[in-house]
Amino acid sequence: MLRRELLAVIFCVCFLSLFFVKPLKAQEQEIPERKIPEKENQVLLWKVPQKGAAALLPNISLIGSLAGAYFRDDPVGDQGENPSRTGFNFQGAELAIQSIIDPYVRGDVFLLFLEDAVELEEGFVTTLALPWNLQIRAGKLLARFGRQNTQHLEQIDFADYSRANRYFLGAEGFGELGVELSALFPTPWFSEITFEFLQGVNEANFASDRKQDFVYLGHWKNAVDVTSDLTLQAGLSGAFGYNGTDRGNHTQIYGTDLYLRWRPSARQGLKWQTEYFLRRKEDVGQTLWEGGIYSQVIYQFARRWEAGIRADLIRFPEETLSQWDFSPVLSFLASEFFRVRAQYNYVNTQGTSEAQHEAFLQVQFSMGPHGAHIF
């Protein structure tokens, strides 16, 4: 309850601050129209404020995603940021507020504006000056489980998250309040180990109502440059906690991820990403084992064009039942800040007579200086 109020306050402050930013900008744009004769005046009017107080403002950026969608049968339930109905979908607007706070920490807050709600997608502080190659992040985090779960919508190269990721970690992703400690090993290649201590409210896996039931997560990430144009990255993940089916019922999820990146020039490149999930979930009177995998390849064939394909396979606990899908995608990246994407999903669930067809046309835009994400 308190958290919701806190969120409301943060939202209000940010929303109000938008009104303060806008009139200022409008004023700046009016200056040339007023035809001030001396160049010096113009410089004074718009340059001085930028170098003064404005220089200390945090970076504010907004990334918006809209999609037109067709579903043979509209999906049921909360789809998170994924398109959820035939027709127009507002997938979300991610407002990022980022700043170095002092010589010791930086802060990153990502507020997600959905059609009828505002969520704290992530909001954390990161240490910059701990000894022994350690780093702590604290706040609301997208858990470092595998690769896609840590990525925001604008990073995933598709209009929706992979079905395997959604099935095992939830349609909204695996984001939790908690603390993370990570260390970089002094090895010749990049090797980083991460531990997370999380609240445990993820409905798909860890919604226990006992107050002592937290979630523990470990992730080991390794990356090596095979050649100067080719990078290979591999990771192992494990998350452990209690689920809400009954007192003391455990959930364990294991994952492995593999990512290959080839980028010989700014005009050509290849990304191949594969993740495997395995879940053991204790339920009332039984223990369920489920597995799933997705693999996706994106090929950049021109400066502004990418084409790709993704395949998912999920094996449900009920004996032979399984689901697979297949998603081709084509993206036009007009500039670094605007892109249009077309995607088709063919979903085949064994035991159902007819296949599901889905098609998306997505538009993504980015305002402000929001920089790169981690590799």
Place this chain on the structure above:
Amino acid sequence: MSLGLWIQPVAASAKMNVVTTTSDLAALVQEIGGDDVSVKGICRGNQDPHYLEPKPSYTLMLNRADLLIMVGAQIEIGWLPVLLTQSRNPNIQPGSLGHLNASQGLRLLEIPEGPVDRSQGDIHPEGNPHYWLDPHNGLIIAENISRKLSELDPEHAPSYHLRLKDFQKRLQKKIPQWKKAISHLAGKKIVTHHKTFTYLADWTGIIISDVIENKPGIPPSPSHIHALMNEIQRDKISLILVDNQNDPKPAQKLGKETGAKVLVLPSSVGGTEDVKTYLDLLDHLVIQLMEAL
């Protein structure tokens, strides 16, 4: 061993570990630091420093650096901040002793006037960042580097100073020679692809009449190409310059239609194989220009 490297100040016996964002800065550090430092550049000479992808191996380089030297003017804004955060290295964060913006004390060109927004493409509010292509700036960058190296490693300060003086002497001797070699180009109009060669034009007296990529980072529109074609023919422009990180096709098409010569040039050390030092780079540019016109 590397764990301990950045906890203590630079140990007397260990070489200082310098990481630069570009190969040009690495080449200049090599000139000043010589054998007393170990230097690595992140962006290679044939890569575009605007669009580098932040790889884990770069994080590792920064993690183990005693000094980071950057170009600044927002050329690295797309990839350096995330690497700095991940590096876990407090010594090279902005504002720390081990962080140097090489553009200190330089007069940057093309600082946008009036309100800035991205309808103008991916512009740099602080000015054009390709400033190393002016040898007069090279003198100042070298001085910035020497001062920073001496500050972090006072023991070797006399050697840094000697190498700086030697480098500046060699460079100062070259500048009039270069100017003489292409003096016939002063006042001539050319067209370039990106605003890479603004500083080169500035000190050689060449006039950049127009750029193909008139909005940085955005491919030119057909109408702009058409206007350029007319401009080239009207003003009898005979040379189009393209840096070798960009697509030469629009320039080649223009050249074919108008008869103007297209010259693809490196804009950084390592951009072509024979360009190994800062002086090589300017030598190469001057010779190519001299032979082209």
